[in-house]
Amino acid sequence: MxxxxxxxxxxxxxxxxxxxxxxxxxxxxxxxxxxxxxxxxxxxxxxxxxxxxxxxxxxxxxxxxxxxxxxxxxxxxxxxxxxxxxxxxxxxxxxxxxxxxxxxxxxxxxxxxxxxxxxxxxxxxxxxxxxxxxxxxxxxxxxxxxxxxxxxxxxxxxxxxxVNDRWREVLAHDHTGRPVSGSVEALNAAFLRGSPVKVAISKFGIGLVPSGETAPEHEAFIHCGSCYYYTDRKLFITGTHPAVRVKPAIPLRYESGGWDFCWLVARTDGQVERWRCDPHTLAFDRSTHRYDMRWFVSGE
Structure with missing residues (x-):
């Protein structure tokens, strides 16, 4: 489209x-x-x-x-x-x-x-x-x-x-990897045909919300780079393009301490490893998290 x-x-x-x-x-x-x-x-x-x-x-x-x-x-x-x-x-x-x-x-x-x-x-x-x-x-x-x-x-x-509505959702799962809709097999089949992949991560910016504050529900949609499929485990893994985390708000805005940037390794069992760059020091730190996610493919 x-x-x-x-x-x-x-x-x-x-x-x-x-x-x-x-x-x-x-x-x-x-x-x-x-x-x-x-x-x-x-x-x-x-x-x-x-x-x-x-x-x-x-x-x-x-x-x-x-x-x-x-x-x-x-x-x-x-x-x-x-x-x-x-x-x-x-x-x-x-x-x-x-x-x-x-x-x-x-x-x-x-x-x-x-x-x-x-x-x-x-x-x-x-x-x-x-x-x-x-x-x-x-x-x-x-x-x-x-x-x-x-x-x-x-x-x-x-x-x-x-907008370019070239994407279709093929899998949604919770933070434990339990499927809500679609299947990892459908995601893998499209990936093997060469389809680009995108992942939507729920509550992606929640770690920037100070304790005691509330934030709106949110999803961040991030393009995927290289993807991998473990055929016995039926586990799909991707390394994403760089992503910017922002403290969620309407409208979305920057503030001191309210943003950073990172790269992710996301998996269909709900696990996401984050390699975060502190924008002030350019120092990197690694952490592992779990998220509800939706997966999209394109080019079909």
């Missing part, structure tokens, strides 16, 4: 066409998400430039989130900063841009070059954005550290939420 636009927002983020219901329904089915926007070079890229050229962008949100079964969000998990139109930005980092279904946005940026921090963790003053009237920053965290983040809205000319 080709990409289709299920929701378009105006610059003020009012609905122009489509519906959030259609977007949420598609994300629940495991659909891929891309978001198209448009902006002016001298409003968004270089405010000192005389160029008012319109730039059109379509961005891939490799990881998607479904919260409270009614709210969709996506995160760019593979993007390094670019400095248009020439090339990369000044420092190597990851650009974990996050977009919600209402057009609110966020950025978390773990730097990868090992420069010593110049700031402290916690709330920070807002950036001076007087020359960018379309940029509305709500808050700012961990400025001057190795992992700053903030939540904001940039008033793009429009926002087009596009």
């Amino acid at each position: 080709t990409l289709r636009t299920v929701l378009t927002l105006n610059s003020d983020r009012s609905v122009r066409s489509g519906s959030t219901t259609d977007l949420v329904d598609a994300i629940r089915r495991g659909a891929d998400l891309r978001i198209g926007t448009a902006f002016r070079h001298n409003e968004h890229i270089d405010t000192s430039s005389s160029s008012n050229e319109l730039i059109e962008e379509v961005a891939e949100f490799r990881q998607t989130w479904l919260l409270d079964d009614r709210w969709a969000a996506g995160i760019m998990t593979l993007r390094m900063p670019v400095e248009l139109p020439e090339g990369f930005g000044p420092r190597p980092s990851m650009s974990f841009f996050l977009y919600n279904q209402d057009g609110t946005q966020a950025i978390a940026r773990p730097y990868l070059d090992g420069q010593p921090p110049t700031g402290q963790r916690g709330p920070a003053p807002l950036d001076d954005l007087a020359d960018m009237p379309r940029y509305h920053q709500f808050d700012n965290f961990d400025a001057g550290t190795n992992a700053p983040s903030s939540n904001f809205v940039y008033d793009f000319d429009s926002y087009r939420f596009m």
Whole structure:
């Protein structure tokens, strides 16, 4: 199935066409998400430039989130900063841009070059954005550290939420591996035919919720890389693409201590080993967890 636009927002983020219901329904089915926007070079890229050229962008949100079964969000998990139109930005980092279904946005940026921090963790003053009237920053965290983040809205000319409904669910199981629907045999049969695989992990961000706080139910949809099947045990295993954990909330947002990133080894018996990177220190730690999961295949 080709990409289709299920929701378009105006610059003020009012609905122009489509519906959030259609977007949420598609994300629940495991659909891929891309978001198209448009902006002016001298409003968004270089405010000192005389160029008012319109730039059109379509961005891939490799990881998607479904919260409270009614709210969709996506995160760019593979993007390094670019400095248009020439090339990369000044420092190597990851650009974990996050977009919600209402057009609110966020950025978390773990730097990868090992420069010593110049700031402290916690709330920070807002950036001076007087020359960018379309940029509305709500808050700012961990400025001057190795992992700053903030939540904001940039008033793009429009926002087009596009989905590719190429996925179908073939297995759902609880945290012990007990099947709820489908079968591991169906997952394995599709995998052996070369189908891409995606896994939805329930309560993926719950470990970031402080004790005593509540959080909405949520699933994170993560692409799988290499997959393996133990034929006697009937155990399916995958190593995932990089994933970003965020403290679950509606809308989804970043805050100090409320996000990190990791790689996973997920299994159909409910076990997930997480290799987590601390965004402030870039130190890794390993831990093992159990989750309810749903598995999807594509290309058939």
